[in-house]
Amino acid sequence: MGFLRKTWALIAKDLAVERRTREALTTMFVFSVMVVVILNFAFELRVENVRQVAPGALWVAFAFAGVLGLNRSLAREREDGCLEGLMLAPVDRTAIFVAKAVANLFFMLGSEAVVLPLFTVLFGMNVVRADLAAVILLGTVGLAAVGTLLAAMAVHTRARDVLLPILLLPVSVPLLIAAAKATGGLLDGAGLAGVAGWLQLLGAFDVLFAAVSYVLFEYVVEE
Amino acid sequence: MVALSGVDLRLAEGDFLTLFGPNGAGKTTLIRILATLMRPTAGRVLIGGLDVAECTAQVRKLIGVVSHQTFLYRDLTAEENLLLYARLYDVPDPKAEVRKALERVALGHRAGDPVRTLSRGMQQRVSIARAVLHDPAILLLDEPYNGLDQHAAANLTGILQEMALRGRTVLMTTHDLEQGLALSKRVAILSAGRLAYEERAAGLTAASFRALYMDVVEGRA
Numbered sequence: 024m025g026f027l028r029k030t031w032a033l034i035a036k037d038l039a040v041e042r043r044t045r046e047a048l049t050t051m052f053v054f055s056v057m058v059v060v061i062l063n064f065a066f067e068l069r070v071e072n073v074r075q076v077a078p079g080a081l082w083v084a085f086a087f088a089g090v091l092g093l094n095r096s097l098a099r100e101r102e103d104g105c106l107e108g109l110m111l112a113p114v115d116r117t118a119i120f121v122a123k124a125v126a127n128l129f130f131m132l133g134s135e136a137v138v139l140p141l142f143t144v145l146f147g148m149n150v151v152r153a154d155l156a157a158v159i160l161l162g163t164v165g166l167a168a169v170g171t172l173l174a175a176m177a178v179h180t181r182a183r184d185v186l187l188p189i190l191l192l193p194v195s196v197p198l199l200i201a202a203a204k205a206t207g208g209l210l211d212g213a214g215l216a217g218v219a220g221w222l223q224l225l226g227a228f229d230v231l232f233a234a235v236s237y238v239l240f241e242y243v244v245e246e
Numbered sequence: 247m248v249a250l251s252g253v254d255l256r257l258a259e260g261d262f263l264t265l266f267g268p269n270g271a272g273k274t275t276l277i278r279i280l281a282t283l284m285r286p287t288a289g290r291v292l293i294g295g296l297d298v299a300e301c302t303a304q305v306r307k308l309i310g311v312v313s314h315q316t317f318l319y320r321d322l323t324a325e326e327n328l329l330l331y332a333r334l335y336d337v338p339d340p341k342a343e344v345r346k347a348l349e350r351v352a353l354g355h356r357a358g359d360p361v362r363t364l365s366r367g368m369q370q371r372v373s374i375a376r377a378v379l380h381d382p383a384i385l386l387l388d389e390p391y392n393g394l395d396q397h398a399a400a401n402l403t404g405i406l407q408e409m410a411l412r413g414r415t416v417l418m419t420t421h422d423l424e425q426g427l428a429l430s431k432r433v434a435i436l437s438a439g440r441l442a443y444e445e446r447a448a449g450l451t452a453a454s455f456r457a458l459y460m461d462v463v464e465g466r467a
Contacts (some may be wrong), residue, residue, distance in 0.1 A: 113279060
């Protein structure tokens with residue numbers, strides 16, 4: 024019970040800080056919009072190729088925007104030694120990880136929710152759909168879990184802004200491929216049953232990434 | 247590089263020990279080890295009879311730490327910061343305790359202000375309120391007077407004296423020989439990672455201690 028109460032207190036803290044600053048959400052949203060707009064023009068989209076490039080474009084925008092949000096989220100903990108303050112408290116390190124990952128998941132999903140309607144307009148295909156929401160949720164859970172762990176590693180280094188994408192993107196390639204394939208299948212009208220294999224793979228990556236990050240987080244933040 | 251070597255230090259309940267030493271002597275490293283933020287490569291640390299390496303969570307409930315850094319979120323108010331820590335430390339009736347803690351550091355009127363709008367001295371006072379919020383048995387302070395104005399310094403001195411009167415154990419590092427000597431029951435000097443001197447403060451004058459400190463630090467004693 025104490026674990027859940029403390030985890031919620033930490034999540035509420037992150038939400039309160041973000042509500043006040045809007046740093047992570049604004050950064051992620053602006054970056055996602057720029058990526059979507061640039062890719063839209065770069066591919067000179069026509070009806071015949073839009074279905075091929077849309078899934079990749081969507082997940083490129085989500086992944087890179089997520090990197091920015093994760094960096095900002097952990098950098099905030101570094102200012103004034105806030106992470107050390109949490110480490111001093113009698114709170115399980117896994118509670119700190121779960122809280123941070125859940126807060127990051129909220130921020131990433133929030134940013135994605137705003138980008139989706141814009142993507143629909145620019146790419147001329149409806150991505151504001153319940154079946155697609157399931158894929159986006161599964162993909163983002165994995166990114167938030169492993170991204171929180173790697174951002175916690177990167178935040179202690181001088182090259183943290185560069186290090187996180189270098190660490191995160193290779194690790195999350197299988198997850199991003201599965202997410203893009205599932206998205207593509209749904210946009211092609213395969214339905215959830217048609218992309219069940221990709222969804223299962225996404226679920227497996229989520230469990231794996233969350234479990235590994237949950238176990239390793241303590242060792243990453245301890246000195 | 248060896249930061250600390252052969253440091254054997256015992257503090258009884260109610261002790262107030264001030265640790266002096268030049269920059270790089272290992273004072274902060276010692277505080278960080280006692281605060282469970284660092285693990286020593288050798289040796290043992292017992293706090294309240296509990297081995298820090300084995301009973302870390304229990305030890306964390308016993309200690310309060312004031313450091314160079316405030317451990318406060320700039321975009322949260324003073325009250326929100328303290329409420330967060332009160333919940334993490336399982337403080338009963340957190341709202342009332344937070345109000346009391348802020349009054350104790352004379353910042354009740356700024357409870358609703360974001361920390362970033364407070365002066366450095368005020369932020370340090372909120373940090374002190376955070377450290378004593380859960381009424382720790384042991385207070386670790388790493389150069390707590392740095393950056394404090396006179397009012398804030400007097401406020402901190404008052405809190406430390408009150409803690410000492412209530413039988414709390416205090417370990418403080420400082421460069422201010424007079425202030426450290428005046429507050430503490432015992433003094434110690436850390437030099438090049440070694441505990442070079444330890445003595446009761448009573449009977450030591452500021453002048454004699456200053457001369458002794460210089461001798462120890464410069465290797466003449």
